[in-house]
Amino acid sequence: MADLLPYVAGQPLVDHHCHGVLRRDADVATLESMLSEGAGFPGGSVFDSQAGFMFRRLCPPVLGLLPHAELGDYAARRAELGSTEVSKRFLVAAGAAVLCVDTGYAPEPITSPAELGDLAGATAHEVVRLERVAEDVAAAGVGADGFADAFRSALATRTASAVGVKSIAAYRTGLDLGAERPGDSEIAAAAGRWLANADPGPPRLAAETLQRFLVWCGVDLRLPVQFHVGYGDSDVDLDRCNPLLLTPLLRAIEPTGVPVMLLHNYPYHREAGYLAQVFPHVYVDAGLATHNLGARAPALLAEALELAPFGKFLYSSDAFGLPELYFLGAALFRSALSAFLRSGLEEDLFTEQTAARLARMLCAGNAMRAYRLGDQM
Numbered sequence: 001m002a003d004l005l006p007y008v009a010g011q012p013l014v015d016h017h018c019h020g021v022l023r024r025d026a027d028v029a030t031l032e033s034m035l036s037e038g039a040g041f042p043g044g045s046v047f048d049s050q051a052g053f054m055f056r057r058l059c060p061p062v063l064g065l066l067p068h069a070e071l072g073d074y075a076a077r078r079a080e081l082g083s084t085e086v087s088k089r090f091l092v093a094a095g096a097a098v099l100c101v102d103t104g105y106a107p108e109p110i111t112s113p114a115e116l117g118d119l120a121g122a123t124a125h126e127v128v129r130l131e132r133v134a135e136d137v138a139a140a141g142v143g144a145d146g147f148a149d150a151f152r153s154a155l156a157t158r159t160a161s162a163v164g165v166k167s168i169a170a171y172r173t174g175l176d177l178g179a180e181r182p183g184d185s186e187i188a189a190a191a192g193r194w195l196a197n198a199d200p201g202p203p204r205l206a207a208e209t210l211q212r213f214l215v216w217c218g219v220d221l222r223l224p225v226q227f228h229v230g231y232g233d234s235d236v237d238l239d240r241c242n243p244l245l246l247t248p249l250l251r252a253i254e255p256t257g258v259p260v261m262l263l264h265n266y267p268y269h270r271e272a273g274y275l276a277q278v279f280p281h282v283y284v285d286a287g288l289a290t291h292n293l294g295a296r297a298p299a300l301l302a303e304a305l306e307l308a309p310f311g312k313f314l315y316s317s318d319a320f321g322l323p324e325l326y327f328l329g330a331a332l333f334r335s336a337l338s339a340f341l342r343s344g345l346e347e348d349l350f351t352e353q354t355a356a357r358l359a360r361m362l363c364a365g366n367a368m369r370a371y372r373l374g375d376q377m
């Protein structure tokens, strides 16, 4: 891999969307199951992929091994160091100064935002998942008529110190959400249908009217709203996750000035770039896809930045569970950004001074401004 431009290598990142890391050690089976969104398959390894080869190229040296170490040797070295030391090494090597942590997904025990921040030597903030709050409100036993007020009040409490909210409508109904703010009687009717038909066990929200209501509640609190867009696991119907489906809702939110963050976006990163260009409140990233594309990450970033204004692109890892993914996301973003800026310099599109300014914006400054994080670096 080519040397990084110095102002890309040394620039602390704001990772505006990530999750906690595992509290336990990761053996080979765990590494296989958590490397990507993909499922393992008989007779093969998920490490035979762009993400896998980049993992094996970049991660072993962080643990004192040679590049391309065999997975068994790598897992043994991991066990020797212990999960806390391994997490610390990768999180520090990622070089993030600020982390915005989505706390709504925890299929097994993971670190809290404060613990993640301590391991990384970074300031950590919380991003609250809207559906999770709604499901907690339902589980507490609210009736259909009381749902709207109970949710509004629960969300206000849960987000008292949060920097944003997150919608996973993409995973539940798809992104074809209406634009209008639903009225209280419409919400009560939809909540009644949801609560009456909920399966036994924790209620799972998947109702267009209610997803839209949740988003508007985040807007009313003037918190940046993150949307999962595009690439995800097999629970996503990818054809219903094109960000262009959000156009009517984005148009309706625009007058409020509340930022909307389109996360991941792959393979719709060009569509997302278009939306960031035409709507002043829309921001985009290429998180999750960056480390999954491995050696192709520079092509992804270059495509995402075809239309997206450079002041509207944010960095995120969307890492979950494995500390290696925070490091890989950061390393590949830096190398893609460095290649992008270097080719602009070679073509005399901008000066070195401008390249350094763009690096500060894309790595950190855009996120600091959009989330109003103040002077935290």
Ligand SMILES: [Zn+2]
Pocket: 017, 018, 019, 102, 318
């Ligand atoms: Zn995520």
